[in-house]
Amino acid sequence: MAYKPRTAPEDLKVLRILNNRLALTAEQHKYYLYKEKGFEGEVRFDLLTEQLQSDCLILNDLYLEVNNTSFQLDSSIIFQHIFYFFEIKNLEGDYCYREERFETNFGKIIKNPLDQIKRSSSLLLQLFQKLGFSQSIEAYVVFVNPEFFLYQAPMDKPIIYPPQLKALMKKLDNTPSKLTNRHKQMADKLISLHQVQSPYSNAKIPTYEYNQIRKDITCSVCHSFSCSIARGNVICVDCGHVESVESAVLRCVEEIRILFPNMRITTNVVFEWCGIIDSKKVVRRILKKNFKSIGERNLRYFE
Numbered sequence: 663m664a665y666k667p668r669t670a671p672e673d674l675k676v677l678r679i680l681n682n683r684l685a686l687t688a689e690q691h692k693y694y695l696y697k698e699k700g701f702e703g704e705v706r707f708d709l710l711t712e713q714l715q716s717d718c719l720i721l722n723d724l725y726l727e728v729n730n731t732s733f734q735l736d737s738s739i740i741f742q743h744i745f746y747f748f749e750i751k752n753l754e755g756d757y758c759y760r761e762e763r764f765e766t767n768f769g770k771i772i773k774n775p776l777d778q779i780k781r782s783s784s785l786l787l788q789l790f791q792k793l794g795f796s797q798s799i800e801a802y803v804v805f806v807n808p809e810f811f812l813y814q815a816p817m818d819k820p821i822i823y824p825p826q827l828k829a830l831m832k833k834l835d836n837t838p839s840k841l842t843n844r845h846k847q848m849a850d851k852l853i854s855l856h857q858v859q860s861p862y863s864n865a866k867i868p869t870y871e872y873n874q875i876r877k878d879i880t881c882s883v884c885h886s887f888s889c890s891i892a893r894g895n896v897i898c899v900d901c902g903h904v905e906s907v908e909s910a911v912l913r914c915v916e917e918i919r920i921l922f923p924n925m926r927i928t929t930n931v932v933f934e935w936c937g938i939i940d941s942k943k944v945v946r947r948i949l950k951k952n953f954k955s956i957g958e959r960n961l962r963y964f965e
């Protein structure tokens with residue numbers, strides 16, 4: 663199990679809800695799929711590192727800063743003497759490596775992930791020096807998608823191709839390592855320096871207002887709006903999934919919090935969001951049970 667598990671990035675959480683509840687433009691939808699795919703690739707890599715048996719600490723997704731410059735490490739693993747980090751790419755299809763550049767089949771140049779790890783390595787080294795860590799750093803670009811193919815792939819670059827993932831895990835598992843408290847302190851320090859990126863710092867997130875957002879409970883599995891209520895459960899007409907009303911209401915509260923972090927959670931707001939629940943009392947009871955209630959009657963809200 664990862665010492666720092668991965669959660670979906672905040673901007674992706676916003677995009678997921680907007681994709682369901684707002685009519686995104688083709689461009690915005692494309693960006694949403696791109697983010698979703700990137701996250702999917704990272705999770706795919708986590709499934710492999712999770713199985714490591716060697717004495718190591720896995721830190722997923724670190725967003726760090728040194729000398730006012732930020733950098734992101736998709737996946738890091740602390741061993742006794744080495745600090746590995748991986749830039750994970752979920753590209754699929756055919757690419758070509760030409761004159762130190764990654765190109766698509768159509769000649770479109772993509773951001774060079776080798777430059778990214780070079781930059782991150784140098785910044786990480788600065789951070790380590792500042793913190794007094796003596797760990798040596800080793801970085802790789804990892805292509806996790808089995809449908810990815812690189813023509814003229816260079817042999818002398820720190821790149822892991824999909825068929826080499828197994829060998830990479832073997833290598834990591836065979837890395838001699840005995841961690842001490844010092845390594846744990848190092849991991850804790852890095853986690854404490856991790857910055858959660860606000861979704862609003864991402865200019866590609868569409869702007870939206872409360873009134874534009876489509877309300878109603880959606881199915882937690884297939885995201886369909888075709889849900890009905892029977893005996894305390896929300897039932898999806900499309901996929902048949904059954905969920906308790908309480909759990910569905912709590913999901914709605916979570917959605918409101920993600921999209922409108924400054925909005926007060928009141929019975930009225932949640933009742934309107936849930937849509938198909940016909941009793942405000944039911945909503946109020948669930949909110950009272952799960953949150954701290956502040957204020958009385960019309961002024962009451964929940965935290």
Ligand SMILES: [Zn+2]
Pocket residue numbers: 881882883884885886898899900901902903
């Ligand atoms: Zn469903």
